[in-house]
Amino acid sequence: MRRILVFAKTPHHKTPYDRWLEGTGVEPVILAPAEYADGYRHLEHVHAFEEYDGNQLVEKTALRLARELGVEAVFARAEADVLRAAQLRELLDLPGQRPASALAFRDKVAMKDHLAGGPVELPAFREVQSAYTLLEFVEEHGYPVVVKPVSESGSLGAAILHDEAGLDAYLRRPWRGRSLVETFVEGQMYHVDGLVIGGEVAFVHPFRYVNDCLSFRSDEWVANLPLSPADPAYDRLVAATRQVLAGLPTPVNTAFHAELWITPDDRVVFCEIASRTGGGMISTTVPHVFGLDLDKEWLYAELGLERTFDRPGYRPAGGLNIPPRSGLLEHLPLGGEPECVRETVLHGQAGQVFHGGVKSGLFLAGYVVAGDTEEDVVANMEHVAAWFAKETRWRPVEAEEGVR
Structure with missing residues (x-):
């Protein structure tokens, strides 16, 4: 065996x-x-x-x-x-993947050191070794800047500092260990997900965020919408991701989840990449859109088993992630979703106490939402989010009740 x-x-x-x-x-x-x-x-x-x-x-x-x-x-x-x-x-x-490769995909400083000076544009960045490093970076580059842990996912621990007051508030908090500071990038954020099998990119597809990956902080939903292959950004994002993979010690077999911006002046700028499948509803959505399961195919590749897909199709659909609010969840809709919903994932139940969103990949309710076009999918997502808000009941609680 x-x-x-x-x-x-x-x-x-x-x-x-x-x-x-x-x-x-x-x-x-x-x-x-x-x-x-x-x-x-x-x-x-x-x-x-x-x-x-x-x-x-x-x-x-x-x-x-x-x-x-x-x-x-x-x-x-x-x-x-x-x-x-x-x-x-x-x-x-x-x-399989060894530590040097794992660190390059997990440690944001090591990752960007690998890619600095390459064909894909990066924000200016520096490892934060002390408060002085951060102060020097702000003096050199000005505001806004982004500070984030070197190895967290889902935007956990990231802070955007817009001014001196924001900097002071950040410095007032306890030291969190190794961090990265980089210049803030304006623009639409995208993610590109795919598979490397046998050293070749076997599947790759870009998605755009509807809302953004920090929406959870204001208890707002975020969604992942696959781009149509005809979208003007499609080829540029795929090309940039391929260049990133070529610039890193990429495993022979791996899934990947990359994030990039397209700026208002039409530049593609790299944010980060992970050697894993995407969080939230991404891996749940992919089978509905393309007819393949990224995790299953990656598992097969690690074992040298023959892959089960040839040419993935494309059907418009997206993944909707709804974070919890703060309070006691009195009622969560179980069934009765709008007809456009293809799959439901719930990470909570009535009677639980929540304290708002924690990170972008964690959610209370997730839905795969379909439509005839990308525009239909976005409209249907807004409809599902409004339905969920209407059907869900919350009650304020005292802080000492804690999380059940």
Whole structure:
């Protein structure tokens, strides 16, 4: 029996590894957060962990299982697992992404050092080693600037400083460790998602954000809309992403999620890239639009299995992410969605207390929304968001009630 060790930071309904591998002769060995492990309990090898992201028993168990069971590959689709999986591969000399590559895709300073001076434009940037670094950068480049942790995802911890008051407010807070400061880029943000298989880009497609990836901070929805291949930005974004992949130590097999801007004066500027599938509703939306599952195809590539897609199609649809508000959720609509909804993903239930949005990839309700054209999809997203707001009830709570 062939085995693959899987860092499974997703529920079984989203990543049914056993169903994907049925008939291939490969058995998954699952390490999962405690809240997701029950969905995999029908499998023989399942190990659950509390506080999964920072729990170093995950690494200890992974090493033991990999040795005892003779796993031949390691799979990890979540940002929190990219480096721990790469370190395990290097330790056991298994195929796949190694730490130097993982760091280039996860550490924003290392990433931009690789790409600086290349064909794709970057914002001016610098690693923040102390408050003095930030002060010098502002003196040199002026406002606004963006400060963000070097290795978080989903815009977590990012701050836009527009003026001296904003800078002072940022400096007043405790030091957060390694950060990156860069000049603020005006423009429409896009993301480009795809797959590298056998060292070649096997699938790539650009999306635009409807609203933006910081909308969660004001409890506003954000959506991901695939561009039509006829869109004027399509080829430019694909070309820039290919150049970024060529400038980094890209794994032979990987998914990727890149973010870029097109500025008001029509420049393509790179933001960042990750060696994983996109968060939020991106990987849920892709099968509805293109007829392929990025995670499944990536898993197959890591095992040397033949891919199951040839030429993906294109049907207009997008992923709508609605963050929680602050308060106690009294009623969440379960069913009755507008006809344009193709799939629903809920990450909460009535009776829970929330404190607003946390990061762009985390949401209370997600919907795949279809339409006849891109314009129809956007209009339908607005309709679904309004329906959700009308059907959902919230009640203010005292701060000491906390999160249930």
